[in-house]
Amino acid sequence: MQDSATTNRPYIIPRAIPGPDTFGQPLLPIIAAAIESSGQAMFIFDNKGHITYTNQTAAEMSGYSAKELAQRSIFDLIPELSKQGNLPEWQQLVYDYGSVTMEVDLITAAEDALKIALTTNSFLHEDGVSSCAFARLLTADPSQVEALVAQQTKHMHQQLENRAAELELTNKELEEFVSVVSHDLRAPLRGIVNHARFLEEDYAEALDEKAGDYLSTIRDNAAQMDQLITDLLQYARIGKTNTLSDEVEVNAVLKQLIKSLPGHADAEIKLPTHEFIIFTNEILFRQIMTNLLSNAVKFVPATRKPQVEIRVMEGDFVWQFYVIDNGIGIPESQRDRVFGVFERLHAETEFPGTGMGLAIIKKSLDALGGEIEMSSVIDEGTTFSFSVPKPMD
Numbered sequence: 001m002q003d004s005a006t007t008n009r010p011y012i013i014p015r016a017i018p019g020p021d022t023f024g025q026p027l028l029p030i031i032a033a034a035i036e037s038s039g040q041a042m043f044i045f046d047n048k049g050h051i052t053y054t055n056q057t058a059a060e061m062s063g064y065s066a067k068e069l070a071q072r073s074i075f076d077l078i079p080e081l082s083k084q085g086n087l088p089e090w091q092q093l094v095y096d097y098g099s100v101t102m103e104v105d106l107i108t109a110a111e112d113a114l115k116i117a118l119t120t121n122s123f124l125h126e127d128g129v130s131s132c133a134f135a136r137l138l139t140a141d142p143s144q145v146e147a148l149v150a151q152q153t154k155h156m157h158q159q160l161e162n163r164a165a166e167l168e169l170t171n172k173e174l175e176e177f178v179s180v181v182s183h184d185l186r187a188p189l190r191g192i193v194n195h196a197r198f199l200e201e202d203y204a205e206a207l208d209e210k211a212g213d214y215l216s217t218i219r220d221n222a223a224q225m226d227q228l229i230t231d232l233l234q235y236a237r238i239g240k241t242n243t244l245s246d247e248v249e250v251n252a253v254l255k256q257l258i259k260s261l262p263g264h265a266d267a268e269i270k271l272p273t274h275e276f277i278i279f280t281n282e283i284l285f286r287q288i289m290t291n292l293l294s295n296a297v298k299f300v301p302a303t304r305k306p307q308v309e310i311r312v313m314e315g316d317f318v319w320q321f322y323v324i325d326n327g328i329g330i331p332e333s334q335r336d337r338v339f340g341v342f343e344r345l346h347a348e349t350e351f352p353g354t355g356m357g358l359a360i361i362k363k364s365l366d367a368l369g370g371e372i373e374m375s376s377v378i379d380e381g382t383t384f385s386f387s388v389p390k391p392m393d
Contacts, residue, residue, distance in 0.1 A: 041135040049073040062111030193222045226285040238363045246282040257290050267297040267306035276312050280321050280388050284364040291357040296325035318387040329378040
């Protein structure tokens with residue numbers, strides 16, 4: 001019989017990424033998927049014990065999130081490893097004699113001690129020695145398993161509640177901050193606009209055409225800044241909502257929005273052919289449609305009449321909306337960034353705006369639990385498709 005220490009000797013992990021397998025698939029994604037679905041907790045840690053990688057099973061077994069595990073040492077979870085001697089020496093021992101399996105306790109976030117079988121391998125790389133450990137739960141008593149699951153679930157729920165409370169406080173502080181800042185910024189803006197008007201009224205005869213243009217530019221820039229502050233405040237106030245019970249008559253709301261839409265008189269806007277009544281948050285729905293329609297009639301060549309079509313389809317769990325325009329289109333290279341804050345694809349002289357419209361739409365849909373997608377053809381038009389979830393019964 002061969003010596004297991006010889007047959008199980010580890011190998012040196014290459015730094016280069018493996019080539020494609022015989023099916024033409026990269027090996028690393030396949031290996032990663034196998035690790036995640038193996039049912040065993042995986043920990044990779046360096047020669048100081050710092051955890052550098054874990055899979056989802058490790059998070060579930062330990063009760064810590066992946067982020068929390070990355071801030072911990074393997075000794076925090078498995079104190080017995082520190083009793084095996086100096087870690088680098090121990091890792092070298094594992095490397096010399098192949099994989100080592102031992103029964104140890106894993107200390108969870110709830111401070112429970114779980115009996116696990118820990119199989120460890122060490123490997124060399126350019127930065128030194130690291131270890132890869134797989135943990136398998138040894139608890140066999142169903143009642144113990146149920147108690148463990150209950151404890152871990154309680155701990156995770158408590159973590160979620162704490163984070164939700166922290167997030168709510170942060171959002172409230174952010175809204176208060178933005179409100180104060182917007183008020184403080186608007187005060188000097190009003191002063192700029194008023195003094196520009198005073199100059200025009202009191203010194204009209206002394207001002208030549210060039211001076212008049214300067215004052216006009218001041219007013220326009222102040223108006224743009226005021227709109228930017230308004231958009232920022234609106235963006236900051238959007239938050240997760242459970243209020244999805246507003247009864248919204250889609251066509252009636254759209255007709256109201258179109259009347260107040262800049263440039264609507266020159267646009268041909270086709271409403272849904274059927275009357276739809278949906279239940280959602282009406283304020284957020286209005287924000288979404290206002291910004292989509294505004295973009296649809298604005299980003300159109302000057303030589304073309306804006307044409308917009310709105311369609312609605314009812315699904316089992318969502319209402320699906322489509323806003324289709326005949327505008328300038330969005331380049332494929334820019335489509336990943338258009339939903340960002342202050343993302344402008346055109347100069348102010350071409351198409352005025354703050355670059356906040358699509359960011360407001362995206363955040364509003366996130367608050368509703370909906371999604372948005374788009375398809376676009378340059379110089380032919382863009383279609384935005386978004387979903388509005390139905391309230392749960």
